[in-house]
Every structure is written in C-alpha cells, then in structure tokens.
Amino acid sequence: MEEEKFLIERVGKQNPFKVPEGYFDTLTSQIMAKVDAEKDAQIVEIRKVKKAKSVWLRPLLYAAACGCVLFVSVASYLSHEDQSIAAPAESTVASVQTMDYYSFDEAADYVMIDNQDIYACLSSEY
Amino acid sequence: MDKNNDQQIKQLLSNPDTQRKGFELMVRQYSEQLYWQVRRIVLTHEDSNDVLQNAFIKAWNGLSSFHGDSQVLTWVSRIAINESLDFVRRQKNMTIVSTDEEESCVANTLMADDYFDGDETEAQLQQAISLLPDVQRTVFTLRYYDEMKYSEMSQLLKTSEGSLKASYHIAVKKISEFFKSHD
Numbered sequence: 517m518e519e520e521k522f523l524i525e526r527v528g529k530q531n532p533f534k535v536p537e538g539y540f541d542t543l544t545s546q547i548m549a550k551v552d553a554e555k556d557a558q559i560v561e562i563r564k565v566k567k568a569k570s571v572w573l574r575p576l577l578y579a580a581a582c583g584c585v586l587f588v589s590v591a592s593y594l595s596h597e598d599q600s601i602a603a604p605a606e607s608t609v610a611s612v613q614t615m616d617y618y619s620f621d622e623a624a625d626y627v628m629i630d631n632q633d634i635y636a637c638l639s640s641e642y
Numbered sequence: 643m644d645k646n647n648d649q650q651i652k653q654l655l656s657n658p659d660t661q662r663k664g665f666e667l668m669v670r671q672y673s674e675q676l677y678w679q680v681r682r683i684v685l686t687h688e689d690s691n692d693v694l695q696n697a698f699i700k701a702w703n704g705l706s707s708f709h710g711d712s713q714v715l716t717w718v719s720r721i722a723i724n725e726s727l728d729f730v731r732r733q734k735n736m737t738i739v740s741t742d743e744e745e746s747c748v749a750n751t752l753m754a755d756d757y758f759d760g761d762e763t764e765a766q767l768q769q770a771i772s773l774l775p776d777v778q779r780t781v782f783t784l785r786y787y788d789e790m791k792y793s794e795m796s797q798l799l800k801t802s803e804g805s806l807k808a809s810y811h812i813a814v815k816k817i818s819e820f821f822k823s824h825d
Contacts, residue, residue: 517811519818520786526821527767529787532752532760533681543677544670547698551665554699 645713647671652710665702672715673698676722682783683726685748685768687757693729697722716798723798727776748772770820774813781806782813 651671654664673694680697681690701708701721708717748769752758758765771779780799784790792803799806 519814522818527763532764534757534759540674543673547669550695551702
C-alpha cells in the first residue's frame with residue numbers, strides 16, 4: 517500500500533506521547549483505589565435502599581401496633597360491658613328471691629300461721 | 643497476549659470471593675496497553691488517565707455482563723475504546739469551532755503539551771487522525787501503531803474484517819492527502 521509507505525517514511529511509527537515518570541508503577545494501585553471506593557459506595561447505596569425501605573415500612577408497623585392496642589382495648593371494654601349487664605340481672609334475681617321470701621312472710625302473717633304450724637303441717641303430710 | 647493469564651483472570655473474575663483479586667490482576671496485566679489505546683484517541687495525558695480509570699470502573703460495574711465468551715483483554719479494550727470515543731464526542735460538542743480552527747487547535751495543543759515528545763510532523767499526524775470519523779480513527783490507531791491483526795480487531799469492534807480493511811485504507815488515504823495538501 518503506497519500511501520501507508522508514504523506515511524511511514526514521512527512520520528514513522530514511533531510513539532510521540534510521554535507519561536509522567538513512574539506513572540505506570542502506580543497506575544494499578546490508583547485504579548484499584550477507585551474501584552474500592554466504587555465498591556464501598558455501592559455497599560452504602562444498598563444499605564440506604566434497605567434503610568429507605570424500613571423507613572417506608574415504619575408507619576405501617578406503627579399503624580399495626582395501634583390497631584392491636586385498639587383491638588385489645590375494645591375487647592376488654594366489651595367484656596366489662598357484658599359483666600356489668602350480667603351483674604344487674606343477678607341482683608334482679610336476688611331481689612326477686614328477696615321479694616318472694618318477703619311475700620311468703622306476709623302471706624303467713626295473713627293466714628295467721630307461725631313457723632311451728634308450718635312445720636307441723638309439713639310433717640303431717642309425710 | 644498470554645492465554646493462560648487470560649484464563650486465570652477469567653476464573654478469578656467468575657467467583658465473587660476472588661473477583662477483586664482477578665480484577666487487580668487484569669488491571670496490572672492490561673492497564674498500560676489500554677492506556678496507549680486510549681491516549682492515541684484522547685491525545686492528552688490527563689484526559690487519558692481519567693478516561694482509563696472510568697473505563698475500569700465501568701468494567702467493574704459491568705462484571706456481571708462478562709460471561710467469558712471473549713478474551714478479557716478484548717472485553718476491557720472495547721469498554722476503553724468506547725469510553726475514549728464518548729469523551730472525544732463530548733469534547734467536540736462542548737467546543738464548536740470551525741474546521742480550520744479545529745485543525746490548528748490539535749497540533750498547537752500537542753506542541754504545547756509537556757507530555758508530547760514528537761516534532762511538528764508527528765503533531766500534524768495526530769491532527770490528521772483527529773479529523774477522521776470515529777471508526778476510521780480507531781482502526782487507524784490500532785493498526786498503524788499497535789499493528790493489531792484484523793481478526794483481533796474484528797472481535798474487538800464487532801465489525802467484519804473486510805469493512806475494517808476498507809476503513810483503514812480510507813483513513814491512510816485521507817491522512818496522506820492531508821499531508822500532501824499541507825506541503
């Protein structure tokens with residue numbers, strides 16, 4: 517190829533560029549320092565993403581905790597309500613029983629019988 | 643290129659526990675060769691240093707995409723060359739100047755550069771190379787200075803050998819014409 521010969525004769529193939537002294541001696545360590553920095557930056561980035569995810573999930577955790585507290589509170593309130601409804605029922609029964617006992621005495625007075633008459637009456641039947 | 647070394651680097655890179663060691667071995671083995679490939683496209687030392695370091699960072703971040711189908715040097719060379727061409731394109735977009743200014747700009751910058759050891763003719767050659775389109779520029783530097791085989795270049799640039807040969811011939815012709823027009 518004639519043009520190539522012309523160039524080689526005219527300019528040659530020697531490298532016209534230089535580098536600072538000792539440049540290639542430190543090049544590997546320079547590059548590896550950058551690679552390590554990049555690696556560390558990637559680790560920090562991954563941690564940040566994980567942290568960002570946990571920050572994003574935090575309100576959900578709080579909401580879940582609030583929900584649990586609310587549920588327990590409502591459940592305990594409702595169980596107290598049941599007890600307070602049940603308690604008057606018992607007192608009603610008691611009052612009914614008291615009333616029954618009371619009315620029996622009144623009835624006994626009305627028919628002018630005392631306890632001895634009642635016992636005698638009951639024992640004569642058996 | 644030592645195939646055993648390439649194989650050893652591939653094995654180390656494929657294991658997450660030995661990945662860093664493999665990468666360091668790769669940098670030690672190929673960084674000088676890659677620096678010169680980058681430098682011939684980017685031209686100044688400072689920019690070449692930045693471009694090379696960025697290329698290795700890209701290679702590190704893209705390790706998962708390297709499946710060992712090609713040689714390690716081919717893979718990392720491709721990254722370095724693409725990074726160099728991207729840099730040159732960005733630089734061209736930042737400084738929109740006329741063709742005449744661009745021509746004199748490259749040669750003058752090189753002659754004033756402490757890390758350019760060539761004479762005016764060599765500066766003119768770099769100027770002529772810088773005016774070539776991306777592919778011709780890359781093919782010319784890889785063939786003219788590194789004397790890279792077309793088969794190797796074909797794997798590196800993912801282009802057919804015939805098309806690379808054509809690009810080289812056109813590049814040489816353009817550079818010769820540049821010199822003849824400046825005589």
